[in-house]
Amino acid sequence: xxxxxxxxxxxxxxxxxxxxxxxxxxxxxxxxxxxxxxxxxxxxxxxxxxxxxxxxxxxxxxxxxxxxxxxxxxxxxxxxxxxxxxxxxxxxxxxxxxxxxxxxxxxxxxxxxxxxxxxxxxxxxxxxxxxxxxxxxxxxxxxxxxxxxxxxxxxxxxxxxxxxxxxxxxxxxxxxxxxxxxxxxxxxxxxxxxxxxxxxxxxxxxxxxxxxxxxxxxxxxxxxxxxxxxxxxxxxxxxxxxxxxxxxxxxxxxxxxxxxxxxxxxxxxxxxxxxxxxxxxxxxxxxxxxxxxxxxxxxxxxxxxxxxxxxxxxxxxxxxxxxxxxxxxxxxxxxxxxxxxxxxxxxxxxxxxxxxxxxxxxxxxxxxxxxxxxxxxxxxxxxxxxxxxxxxxxxxxxxxxxxxxxxxxxxxxxxxxxxxxxxxxxxxxxxxxxxxxxxxxxxxxxxxxxxxxxxxxxxxxxxxxxxxxxxxxxxxxxxxxxxxxxxxxxxxxxxxxxxxxxxxxxxxxxxxxxxxxxxxxxxxxxxxxxxxxxxxxxxxxxxxxxxxxxxxxxxxxxxxxxxxxxxxxxxxxxxxxxxxxxxxxxxxxxxxx
Numbered sequence: 330x331x332x333x334x335x336x337x338x339x340x341x342x343x344x345x346x347x348x349x350x351x352x353x354x355x356x357x358x359x360x361x362x363x364x365x366x367x368x369x370x371x372x373x374x375x376x377x378x379x380x381x382x383x384x385x386x387x388x389x390x391x392x393x394x395x396x397x398x399x400x401x402x403x404x405x406x407x408x409x410x411x412x413x414x415x416x417x418x419x420x421x422x423x424x425x426x427x428x429x430x431x432x433x434x435x436x437x438x439x440x441x442x443x444x445x446x447x448x449x450x451x452x453x454x455x456x457x458x459x460x461x462x463x464x465x466x467x468x469x470x471x472x473x474x475x476x477x478x479x480x481x482x483x484x485x486x487x488x489x490x491x492x493x494x495x496x497x498x499x500x501x502x503x504x505x506x507x508x509x510x511x512x513x514x515x516x517x518x519x520x521x522x523x524x525x526x527x528x529x530x531x532x533x534x535x536x537x538x539x540x541x542x543x544x545x546x547x548x549x550x551x552x553x554x555x556x557x558x559x560x561x562x563x564x565x566x567x568x569x570x571x572x573x574x575x576x577x578x579x580x581x582x583x584x585x586x587x588x589x590x591x592x593x594x595x596x597x598x599x600x601x602x603x604x605x606x607x608x609x610x611x612x613x614x615x616x617x618x619x620x621x622x623x624x625x626x627x628x629x630x631x632x633x634x635x636x637x638x639x640x641x642x643x644x645x646x647x648x649x650x651x652x653x654x655x656x657x658x659x660x661x662x663x664x665x666x667x668x669x670x671x672x673x674x675x676x677x678x679x680x681x682x683x684x685x686x687x688x689x690x691x692x693x694x695x696x697x698x699x700x701x702x703x704x705x706x707x708x709x710x711x712x713x714x715x716x717x718x719x720x721x722x723x724x725x726x727x728x729x730x731x732x733x734x735x736x737x738x739x740x741x742x743x744x745x746x747x748x749x750x751x752x753x754x755x756x757x758x759x760x761x762x763x764x765x766x767x768x769x770x771x772x773x774x775x776x777x778x779x780x781x782x783x784x785x786x787x788x789x790x791x792x793x794x795x796x797x798x799x800x801x802x803x804x805x806x807x808x809x810x811x812x813x814x815x816x817x818x819x820x821x822x823x824x825x826x827x828x829x830x831x832x833x834x835x836x837x838x839x840x841x842x843x844x845x846x847x848x849x850x851x852x853x854x855x856x857x858x859x860x861x862x863x864x865x866x867x868x869x870x871x872x873x874x875x876x877x878x879x880x881x882x883x884x885x886x887x888x889x890x891x892x893x894x895x896x897x898x899x900x901x902x903x904x905x906x907x908x909x910x911x912x913x914x915x916x917x918x919x920x921x922x
Contacts, residue, residue, distance in 0.1 A: 351385050351387075351388050351460045351461065351462055352383065352384060352385070352388065352392065352460065352461045353458045353459065353460055353461065354458075354459050354460070354461050354463075354464050354494055354495075354498045355458065355495055355497070355498060356383075357380075357392065357395075357461045357498075358495075358497045358498045358500075358501050359497075360376060360379075360380045361396075361501050361510075361512065362497065363376050364376055364377070364396075364512045364513070364514075365512055368513060368850045368853075370514075370518065370815075370816065373512075373513065373514050373518055373522075374518060374521050374522050374525055375522075375525065377396070377514075377518065377519065377522035377525075378522045378523075378525035378526045378529075380392070380396075381522060381523065381526045381551065381555075382526050384555075386552065386555040386556060387462075388460075388461060388462045389548070389551045389552055389555050390548035390549060390551060390552045391461065391462055391465040391548070392461055393519060393547055393548040393551050394465070394548050395461065395464075395465060395505065396512065396519070397510075397515075397516070397519075397547075398504070398505050398508060398509075398510030398511065398512075400465070400468060400469050400472055402545065402546035402547075402548060402549070402623075403545070403622075403623040403624070404545070404546075404571075404572065404573050404619060404623040404624070404625055405625075406624075406625055407469065407472050407473065408472060408508075409468075409471065409472045409483075409506045409507075409508070410472075411483060411487075411506055411507070413435070413441060413507065415480065415483070415484065416441050416487075416503060416506060416507055417431045417432055417435060417441065417444075418431075418484055419484050419487045419488045419491070419503075420441065420444060420445045420448060420488075420491070420503070422484060422485070422488040423445075423448075423449075423487075423488035423489075423491040423492050423499075424445075424448040424449060424451070424452045424491075424492075425452075426448055431444060431448070434447065438846070439845070439846030440504075440509075440846060441503050441504075441507060442500040442501065442503040442504040442507075442509070443500065445491065445496075445499045445500055445503045446496045446497065446499060446500035449491065449495070449496035449499040449500075450496045452492075454492045454493075456493060456494055456495045456498075457493055459493060459494060459498075464490070464494070464498075464502065467486070467490050468490075468502070468505070468506070470486070471483050471486045471487055471490075471506075474486070487506065490502070491503075509845065509866070511845070511849055511850070511866055512850075513849070513850030513851055514816065515816055515905065516541065516545070516547045517538070517816060518816065519547045519551070520534050520537045520538050520541060520547065520550075521534050523537055523547075523550070523551055523554050524537060526554070527554070527558055527560075533560060536560060536563065536564075537550060537554070537560070537563065540563045540564075540566050541575075542574065542575045542761075542762035542763070543566055543567065543568055543574055543575075543701070543762075544566050544569070544572055545572075545573065545574075545575055545623060546572065550563065567694070567699040567701075568646055568693050568694040568699055568701065569694075570609050570611050570614060570617075570644055570646070570694075571609055571614070571617060573607050573609075573619035573623050574607065574646070574693055574701070574762065575762035575763065576605060576607070576621040576648070576762065577648075577691075577760050577761055577762055577763070577768070577769060578762075578763055578764045578769065578906075579752060579764070579769040579770055579771035580764050580767060580769065580770050580771075581770065581771060581784055581912065581915065581916065582753075582767070582770045582772075583772065585733040585734070585736040585737055586733050588733070588736060588753055588767075588770055589731065589732075589733045589736075591767040592753065592755040592767050592768075592770070593731065593755065593756075593757070594729065594730070594731040594755075594756050594757070595729070595730065595731070595753045595754060595755055595756060596705060596706075596709075596727040596728065596729050596753075596754045596756055597727055597728045597729075597730065597735065597736065597739045597751050597752070597753055597754075598690060598725050598726070598727035598751065598752045598753075598754065599725065599743045599746070599748040599749075599750075599751060599752070600743070600748055600749045600750040600751050600752045600771055600772070600773060601650040601652055601661070601688050601725070601748060601749065602650075602652070602661070602664045602667075602748075602749040603650035603651050603652035603653075603661075603664065603667050603688065604620065604650065604651045604652075604664070604667055604668060604901050605620065605621040605648075605649075605650060605651075605901060606618050606619070606620065606626070606630075606649050606650065606651040606687065607619045607620075607621075607646065607647070607648055607649075607693075608633065608636070608645075608646070608647040608648075608649060608687065608689075609645075609646050610633075610636065610637065610640060610642075610644065610645050610646075610647070611643070611644045612637070612643045612644065613643075614644075616633045616634060616636065616637075617633075618630055618633055618651075620901050621901060621902065621906065622901065622902055622903035622905075622906065623903075630651065630685055632684070632685050632687075632721055633687075635721060636687070636721050636722055638719075639716060639717045639718075639719050639720075639721060639722045640715060640716060640717075640722075641714070641715050641716075641717065642695055642696055642715040643696050644694070644695070644696055644697065645692065645694060645695050645696070645715060646692070646693040646694040646695075647687075647689050647691070647692055647693070647712075647716070647722075648689070648690060648691035648692070648693060648760075649687045649688055649689040649690060649691075649722075650687075650688045650690070650725075651667065651685050651686075651687055651688075652667055652685065652686055652687075652688055653666050653667040653669075653683040653684070653685055654683070654684050654685070654686060660747060661747060662683065664897060666683065667683075667685075668900065668901070669683065685721075686720075686721060686722075686723050687721055687722050687723065688723050688725050689712065689716055689722050689723065689724055689725060690724075690725040690752075691708060691712070691760060692708050692711055692712045692715070692716075693760060695711060695715055700760070701759060701760040701761075702759055702760075703759065703760075704756065704757045704758060704759060705754055705755065705756045705757065705758055706756050706757075708760065709727075712724065727752075727754070729756060736751070736753065736772075739751055740772055749773055750771060750772045750773040751771070751772050752769060752770070752771055753769070753770040753771075753772065754768065754769050754770075755767065755768045755769070773785075782874065782875045782876060782877060782878060782890075782916075784916060785872050785873060785874050785896055786812070786821070786872070786873050786875070786890065786908045786913070786916075787870055787871070787872050787873075787899060787902060787906070787907045787908045788810035788811060788812060788821060788822070788870070788871055788872075788873055788907060788908065789810060789811050789812070789813070789818050789867050789869070789870055789904045789907045790808050790809070790810055790836075790840065790865060790867075790868075790869040790870075790871060791808075791809045791810060791811050791818060791820065791849075791852055791855075791861070791864070791865065791867070792808065792809045792848075792860075792861030792862070792863055792864040792865050793805045793806070793807065793808040793809070793836075793837075793840055793861050793862065793863055793865070794806045794807045794808070794809075794823075794861050794862045794863075795862045795863070804833075804834070804837030804840075804841070805833050805836050805837045805840065806825060807823045807824060807825035807861075808823065808824055808825075808836065808840070808861070809822075809823050809855075809859055809860075809861045810822055810823070810824060810871065810873070810893075811852070811885075811886065812886055812907060812908045812909060812910055812912075812913060813904075813905070813907050813908070813909045813910065814886070814909065814910040816851065817851060817852075817853045818851045818852050818853070818867060818904070818907075819852075819853060819884070819885040819886035819887075819910065820852075820855055820856070820859055820884045820885050820886060821884055821886045821888055821889060821890055821913075822873070822875070822884070822889055822890040822893045823859065823893075824871070824873065824893050824894070824895060826892075826893075826894045826895075827873075827874075827893075827894025827895035827896070828895050832895065832898075835898075836869070836898075839868075839869050840863070840865050840869060843865035843866045843867075843868045843869065844863050844864070844865050845864050845865065845866055846864070847864065848860075848864050849864060849866050849867065851867060852864075853885060854885050855885060856883050856884065856885070858883065859883070859884070867904040868904060869898070870898075870899040870900075870902045870903070870904055870906070870907055871895055871896075871897075871898055871899060872895070872896040872897050872898075872899050873890060873893045873894065873895060873896060874893070874894055874896050875890035875891055875892055875893045875894070876891050876892040877890075877891040877892075878890060878891070878913070878916065878917055879891055886910055886913065887910075888913055888917070
């Protein structure tokens with residue numbers, strides 16, 4: 330077991346003999362450079378495939394995490410927490426230069442990785458052929474260091490590490506630490522590349538992706554592919570405690586006749602405006618909570634420690650909506666109010682002022698039995714057997730019907746009761762991640778969008794223009810947003826209304842952390858008229874309302890939102906869950922009927 334890093338890349342507890350054939354960091358960063366210099370999806374896939382073929386079984390997991398600029402899968406919170414100012418100190422210490430010189434060069438280039446590269450080239454350190462796995466372990470120890478004096482220890486350890494690697498490696502290590510590696514691909518491309526390593530095509534991508542939906546850890550899956558190219562091991566993976574399953578999502582349909590034609594007999598449940606939460610409970614291992622973008626937030630909901638009183642089971646994974654309860658009215662709080670429970674501080678006080686209920690509507694695992702492959706009615710039956718509806722865990726109740734007239738009737742009833750709308754679920758469907766097929770459909774209250782377009786759009790903030798006049802103090806005047814088309818993000822509108830002064834300031838704080846000097850590769854072609862003052866990496870999702878949707882040759886999506894305005898921020902969603910171009914096309918068709 331790794332215990333410490335002594336500054337020379339020798340780790341107590343690692344059997345280095347096993348890694349004699351492992352990849353050295355100099356070879357690895359040559360691949361990073363090639364990936365950095367291309368935007369072609371096919372070329373990226375081929376480069377990754379070549380890299381994976383040359384990667385040893387025991388190191389491929391770590392190689393993949395580093396490719397994604399991380400040290401672990403998304404659901405394991407391993408982060409550096411080192412700001413630009415701190416890393417500037419690291420560079421100054423590593424290469425014995427004045428910090429003001431580092432800052433001066435950074436203001437010109439906008440990339441501390443490039444700055445570190447320049448100083449490293451001018452240094453006279455003798456580098457060594459460190460293995461990628463050694464660098465990974467060193468970075469992990471730095472990231473996990475915490476407590477009093479940890480900032481200085483991190484600076485010392487990272488500076489020491491930089492002196493042991495070549496300039497190009499230093500450049501990419503600095504970008505990794507800052508969370509700014511951004512090579513223009515995601516887990517989906519990794520999956521395609523793993524398939525390419527097996528047969529030179531994407532034929533196995535479907536199977537690997539299906540397993541990824543249950544175990545969203547591409548590093549772990551890559552290790553299994555290396556161990557067993559027949560993929561037999563992958564076929565037997567089921568949900569596990571502590572590893573969040575990718576959420577099943579709802580499609581959009583408005584017409585009751587069409588819904589019944591596509592779905593047949595359905596269950597109609599209330600749509601709850603809360604935080605989607607996947608609860609993992611085990612009698613022996615405790616309880617954890619994951620958002621739909623795989624963030625672990627269990628510590629922000631102390632109530633989870635008490636749910637065992639309502640469970641008749643040893644281990645279970647539940648799908649639910651966490652909803653705050655307004656202390657005065659005793660009614661469900663709105664989404665934005667509920668989201669205040671995700672703050673890191675004053676959790677105990679928030680627990681008292683804004684108690685939470687967990688509205689449970691599905692079950693994925695119970696005592697080792699995979700429930701995802703069972704149909705809706707079987708899952709609901711099992712849910713009623715093992716969960717006692719009560720104070721914390723509330724079972725969401727639905728109405729089963731095959732009559733189209735019941736859909737608008739239930740919709741009106743639920744809106745009157747204060748719900749956001751209804752969820753319509755095909756009763757013979759399995760639990761399938763994503764929006765595949767017409768298994769779940771949502772109908773929301775049009776009035777919540779405060780506009781004529783019958784549904785809202787979840788967009789990714791791509792960049793912003795600096796505020797002028799009154800907004801000069803906010804930092805943000807307008808911001809450019811886009812939607813997904815595969816792994817490309819395409820523009821659809823600029824937004825400058827619907828935000829309060831405080832929301833402008835909050836947005837500025839979030840976007841400053843994501844700011845980059847050049848347009849991210851995910852953004853493809855952007856019309857010059859829409860180019861922002863500041864580009865940002867994808868990371869902030871906003872829900873927008875609009876009066877209408879029109880065709881637009883000026884936006885790369887081919888569409889524009891007319892009179893867009895902010896409904897709310899969606900910190901519960903990753904940019905991979907934003908609205909897609911296909912959904913926009915479907916929405917347009919429905920609006921014109």
